Amino acid sequence: MGTLGDLERGVMDVLWDADEALTAYDIKDAIDADRGRDMAATTVLTVLSRLEKKGFVAPDKSVRPHRYRAVGSRAEHQAELMHEVLGDAGDRTAVLARFVGGVSAEEAAYLRDLLARAS
Structure with missing residues (x-):
C-alpha cells in the first residue's frame, strides 16, 4: 500500500x-x-x-x-509501514533495538507476550 x-x-x-x-x-x-x-x-x-x-x-x-x-484498518496500515521501514533498513537489528528502546514497560511486556504467542 x-x-x-x-x-x-x-x-x-x-x-x-x-x-x-x-x-x-x-x-x-x-x-x-x-x-x-x-x-x-x-x-x-x-x-x-x-x-x-x-x-x-x-x-x-x-x-x-x-x-x-x-479496505483495511488503520492498525493494518501502520503495521505495514513498520514492515516497510524494516525492509528498507540496512541494519534491521539496530532499527529494532532503537524501537524497543523507546517503548514503555507496559508496551514491552505486551511485545514479549505477542512474541511468545507467535513462537
Missing part, C-alpha cells in the same frame, strides 16, 4: 473512524470541520480515486452518490 500524503491521510482518517461507507461530501464535511477550511468536493473525489488505485478504498458505485469505505 505505501505511505499517504497529507490529504490522503486526512481522507483515510475520516474513513477509518467511520462506522459505514461515506460519500465524498460526507468526507469533505468531516475534513472541513476538522481543518477549519472549505475543501472542494472535486479535490476529495480526486484523492478518493488515487486511494482506490493504491488499494486503500473500495467504492460502491451501485448507488448515487457513490460511497467509499476503507
Whole structure:
C-alpha cells in the first residue's frame, strides 16, 4: 500500500473512524470541520480515486452518490509501514533495538507476550 500524503491521510482518517461507507461530501464535511477550511468536493473525489488505485478504498458505485469505505484498518496500515521501514533498513537489528528502546514497560511486556504467542 505505501505511505499517504497529507490529504490522503486526512481522507483515510475520516474513513477509518467511520462506522459505514461515506460519500465524498460526507468526507469533505468531516475534513472541513476538522481543518477549519472549505475543501472542494472535486479535490476529495480526486484523492478518493488515487486511494482506490493504491488499494486503500473500495467504492460502491451501485448507488448515487457513490460511497467509499476503507479496505483495511488503520492498525493494518501502520503495521505495514513498520514492515516497510524494516525492509528498507540496512541494519534491521539496530532499527529494532532503537524501537524497543523507546517503548514503555507496559508496551514491552505486551511485545514479549505477542512474541511468545507467535513462537
